[in-house]
Amino acid sequence: MGPRGKVEILPGERGSVLGQSGGQPNPKLLFHNNKEIVLPQISPQAALHEAFASAILDGDTTFKTRGEMGLRDIRIAEAVYESDRKGGISISV
Numbered sequence: 245m246g247p248r249g250k251v252e253i254l255p256g257e258r259g260s261v262l263g264q265s266g267g268q269p270n271p272k273l274l275f276h277n278n279k280e281i282v283l284p285q286i287s288p289q290a291a292l293h294e295a296f297a298s299a300i301l302d303g304d305t306t307f308k309t310r311g312e313m314g315l316r317d318i319r320i321a322e323a324v325y326e327s328d329r330k331g332g333i334s335i336s337v
């Protein structure tokens with residue numbers, strides 16, 4: 245729920261969000277304000293790896309995902325581990 249509506253991810257045979265269950269794709273249905281959002285059934289990791297491979301093969305030095313976002317994610321993960329090591333205290337990122 246948010247100021248512009250709600251987003252729901254529900255179990256389903258068809259759908260637009262892939263999760264995993266036991267290492268196997270587990271399709272989900274995605275809704276925004278009760279309207280289904282239909283997206284291709286792809287693994288986000290597979291799509292990212294394909295984009296990396298294409299950039300390398302094409303010699304492309306630009307990439308649609310900025311490296312800063314990955315660095316931010318790593319810093320957040322490191323803060324989670326540090327918090328755990330320190331008994332769950334809040335860690336600034």
